[in-house]
Amino acid sequence: MSNNLFKNNAKDNLKSRQRANNILKTIFFLCTTFGVVILIVLIGSVLKDGLKYLSLNFLTGFPSRIASKAGVLPAIIGSAYVIGLTALIAFPLGIGSAIYIEEYMSKNKFREILELNISNLAGVPSIVYGILGLAVFVQTFMFGRGIVAAALTLSLLILPTIIITSQEAIRNVPKSLREGSYALGVSKWQSITGVVLPFALPGILTGTILSISRALGESAPLIMVGAASYVAFLPKDLFSAYTALPLQIYNWTSRPQAEFQQLAATGIIVLLVFLLGANTLAIILRNKYQKRLD
The missing domain is CATH 1.20.5 (Single alpha-helices involved in coiled-coils or other helix-helix interfaces)
Known part of the structure; x- marks a missing residue:
């Protein structure tokens, strides 16, 4: 029963x-x-x-007060400069920090506090990083309101995400691979560069490129560090005035004319192409290095 x-x-x-x-x-x-x-x-x-305004003239032209003559070239070049310099700064720092934390730091209370703070920083609103960039890079270090200050600010924005994703990729490397490399008599650094990083590279690349995609669509930090919403010339150097695609789109949406609203939609299409291109690159690189490991 x-x-x-x-x-x-x-x-x-x-x-x-x-x-x-x-x-x-x-x-x-x-x-x-x-x-x-x-x-x-x-x-x-x-x-x-x-799609009405999407053409070669739009991609190679300069902003204008006449919608039919307006272009987006300065914004494309400005975004390319800012994102390129951001990648050069954030990638080595983020991946290097992840390697140090995972491979060299002992597991203690300080490491727990450090990882907790990094996780918290990943959730901080972007406008806060913009205020920090204005106070530190523009006013304290006097880099001016140019591309360098913008790149450093965006690097701070995406560094926590790069560190976290790189840590996860390194953490997922099987322990047996490390032990096998040590058994061959290689040093710890040789094991990291020759075994750990190649195995973790697909995850690291995916995380870092997606972080760059986030930075490409940010506008609030750039506004805080002095990016202009209307620039009718190409940036001369890394300290000159510049604009970016999100700011140019914002400038067009703030105008009452319907033609500029449609121009903003065209700018969004260009920005989406950049974002999809970055995501596609991440997938291709991940699959390429994954196949090598398989």
């Missing part, structure tokens, strides 16, 4: 868990579908309004 009761209770519990599982799966599916539908609607609206 007790065995039958136990079996019935087990069946009832299994059915209730399956029912709850099906309900949650349906809710998650509907949430995902809702997000995808909204994204498709937004992209469709942008394409509908923006």
Whole structure:
């Protein structure tokens, strides 16, 4: 009698868990579908309004007060300069910090506090980094309101994310690979550069390139460190005035004329192409190095 009761209770519990599982799966599916539908609607609206002005003249032209003559070249060049310099600063610092924390720091209270602070910094709003960049790089170090200050500010913005993703990639390297390299008599640094980093490289590249994609779409930190929303010339050096794609888009959306609203949609298309290109590059690099490991 007790065995039958136990079996019935087990069946009832299994059915209730399956029912709850099906309900949650349906809710998650509907949430995902809702997000995808909204994204498709937004992209469709942008394409509908923006394809009208998308041309070679738009990509190679300069901003103008006449919508039909306006271009986005200074914003493209400014974004390329800022993001390129940001990558040169953030990649070595982020990956180097992750290597030091994972491979050289002992597990103690200080490391726990450090990792907790890095995780917290990854969630700080971008405008806070803009204020920090204004106070430190523009006013204290007097780098001016140019590309260098913007790149340093964006580097601070994406460094926590690069460190965290690089740490996870390094942490996932099997312990047996490290032990095998040590058995061959190599030093710790040779083991890191010859075994650990090649194995962790797909995850590191994916995280770092996606971080750069985030920096490419940021506007609040650039506004704080002095990026202009209207620049009708190309930047002469790393300390000259500049603009970026998000700021140029913001400038067009702030104008009341319908033509400039459509120009903003065209600028969004260009920005989306840059972002999709960066994400595609991340996928290609990840798959390339993953195949080498396989």
